[in-house]
Amino acid sequence: MSSLFLFCQFAKFSVVLFGGGYMIIPLLMTTFVEENPVFSLDAFGNLLVLSQITPGAVSLNTATWIGFTQRGIIGALAASLGLVLPTVFLSFCAITVLDRLEKTLFMQGILKGVRYAGVAMICYAIVLFAGMSVFTQPVPWRRLVDFITAGASLQGFAVNPVETVIALLAFFSALKLRLSMIQIMISGALFGILLHLVF
Amino acid sequence: MRKLLQTTPEKITKKELIVRCWVLFYTFFKIALFVVGGGLAMLPVIEEVFLRKHKWLNKKEILDMVILTQTVPGLIAVNASLYVGSRIAGFIGSVAALIGVMIPSLLIICSIAYFFPDLSPNNPYITSGFSGIRAAVTGVFAITAWRLGKEIIHSVWDGLIILILLILLLANVYPLYVIVLSMPVGFFLILKKQKKLFFKEKKHE
Numbered sequence: 029m030s031s032l033f034l035f036c037q038f039a040k041f042s043v044v045l046f047g048g049g050y051m052i053i054p055l056l057m058t059t060f061v062e063e064n065p066v067f068s069l070d071a072f073g074n075l076l077v078l079s080q081i082t083p084g085a086v087s088l089n090t091a092t093w094i095g096f097t098q099r100g101i102i103g104a105l106a107a108s109l110g111l112v113l114p115t116v117f118l119s120f121c122a123i124t125v126l127d128r129l130e131k132t133l134f135m136q137g138i139l140k141g142v143r144y145a146g147v148a149m150i151c152y153a154i155v156l157f158a159g160m161s162v163f164t165q166p167v168p169w170r171r172l173v174d175f176i177t178a179g180a181s182l183q184g185f186a187v188n189p190v191e192t193v194i195a196l197l198a199f200f201s202a203l204k205l206r207l208s209m210i211q212i213m214i215s216g217a218l219f220g221i222l223l224h225l226v227f
Numbered sequence: 228m229r230k231l232l233q234t235t236p237e238k239i240t241k242k243e244l245i246v247r248c249w250v251l252f253y254t255f256f257k258i259a260l261f262v263v264g265g266g267l268a269m270l271p272v273i274e275e276v277f278l279r280k281h282k283w284l285n286k287k288e289i290l291d292m293v294i295l296t297q298t299v300p301g302l303i304a305v306n307a308s309l310y311v312g313s314r315i316a317g318f319i320g321s322v323a324a325l326i327g328v329m330i331p332s333l334l335i336i337c338s339i340a341y342f343f344p345d346l347s348p349n350n351p352y353i354t355s356g357f358s359g360i361r362a363a364v365t366g367v368f369a370i371t372a373w374r375l376g377k378e379i380i381h382s383v384w385d386g387l388i389i390l391i392l393l394i395l396l397l398a399n400v401y402p403l404y405v406i407v408l409s410m411p412v413g414f415f416l417i418l419k420k421q422k423k424l425f426f427k428e429k430k431h432e
Contacts, residue, residue, distance in 0.1 A: 044406045047297045049265060050371065054402040062399075071346035077360045082339070084332040085304035086265040092336040097344070104337055108329060115301025116325065119309045120318075122299045130294055133417060139298065141413020143379050145406045148392035150372045154365060155397065161361040169397060191362035198366025203373075210263045213363050220359015221352055 029066060029098045031106035038091050038110030043118075046142040049087035053153045060094060067097075073160040081213050087111060161191040190223045239316075247316040248323040250281070255308050255327030260335075266296070266303025273307055283315050304328050388412060 041055050053076065061072050079089035088108055095107030122129055129135050159166035164186050175182050197219070198212050207215075239247070254276050262269050270293065277284045284292075296306040308328045312321030348354065380386050388409075395405050 040403065042301050044403055045300050045302065046406075047303070049302055050368070051406070054396060058399075058402055068347060073361055074346045074357050077357060077364060078339070079336070080265075080364065081263065081360070082335055083261055083263045084259045084265075084335065085269075085302050085328065087302050088304070088329065088332045089336050092332050093340055096337050096340040097346075101337060104333060108333065111302065112305050112325065112329065115299065115305045116309060116321075118301065119295060119299045119306055120313075120321075122295060123310060123313055126291055126295060126298070130298060133421065134414070135298065137414025137417040138410045139413065140417055141409040141411065142406060143375075144385070144388050144413065145392055145409035147372060147375050147379060147389045148396060148405065148409075149402065150368055150375065151389070151393050152396040152402070154368045154372060157361055157365040157368060161358055161365055188358075191358055191365075194359055194362035195366040195369075198363040199369050202367060202370040208264065209268075209367055212367055213360050216359045216361075216363025216366075217356040218359070220355045220357070220362065223359075224351070224355035 035106040035110035042111045042114045051149045052087045252323040252327040255324045259331040
């Protein structure tokens with residue numbers, strides 16, 4: 029994977045990332061696990077998780093990491109600049125006309141539509157991450173349909189009880205206790221080690 | 228073009244400009260080095276430093292910064308640093324702030340990736356720790372989806388649009404196309420709403 033390819037890919041992603049980086053996860057998954065299999069699903073999951081718990085902008089961390097594993101320092105620079113440069117250009121265009129831009133029908137329409145896509149993307153990210161934790165393998169939709177309609181076997185696809193408990197705990201502790209994301213993730217790691225020792 | 232680059236509100240001396248650029252670089256470097264949790268977690272810290280401590284930005288400019296992060300595509304941290312930099316010290320300031328945001332990521336990630344290149348280790352404790360965090364991330368994402376959904380879904384139609392987009396994603400449509408597809412949908416909905424308002428006004432007349 030050349031540095032130029034990395035730069036172009038991340039530049040492409042950065043143009044459609046509206047209001048936050050979590051939308052990038054499905055894009056990265058499709059590009060670097062399915063289309064160009066440079067990471068295994070397991071390794072990629074760990075990479076995403078590590079970029080979340082290291083300080084700094086999450087997507088920038090992910091981009092740097094992917095670039096570094098492919099082409100060393102040059103690759104890391106190419107990937108992170110790819111993610112940043114389109115934003116530099118666009119925000120300089122926007123700063124001067126910000127007051128008017130926000131009120132134009134065109135921009136309002138785009139922002140409204142992208143908000144729907146944002147919810148869909150994060151739901152998809154939940155499915156992807158559930159396939160790496162709550163279930164033993166990525167959700168096999170076709171076999172699942174066969175299973176429900178014809179009772180075919182779901183070989184190798186099952187629920188991990190420990191991870192399910194952690195995911196539910198994380199959900200409810202974020203809802204009720206208002207813990208921060210990093211506190212939840214670190215307790216998730218500790219719970220994971222503890223519960224695997226017990227069971 | 229000249230107007231574009233001169234976004235500072237008042238004229239400042241060269242010495243002052245250098246000082247401001249240094250403070251911008253240093254502050255954003257520190258924020259990116261110590262704040263965990265991405266761009267959204269950085270915004271309150273930026274407000275604290277530049278609004279309360281240095282008093283270089285006012286309330287309206289902080290609000291504009293938030294609007295910019297939601298309007299212009301890209302990372303929140305990058306958008307915020309560019310805006311704050313350009314308001315405080317023009318074009319050079321925003322470059323200083325941007326470099327400040329980017330360097331910690333490069334340093335931290337490259338050193339971790341250099342010393343621990345193996346992303347799927349065999350140690351059972353580390354493996355179970357990782358799968359614990361992945362499960363926690365699943366829960367955190369579910370919370371984010373829940374909150375976003377509550378904000379956005381007002382009718383059955385909103386839910387239906389999101390469901391269709393999700394099914395497209397699950398059917399392995401390239402995610403970029405799904406985002407691009409959602410834009411005209413939003414545009415159409417806004418137009419429809421405008422039309423309704425327009426006719427209502429006419430009736431009143």
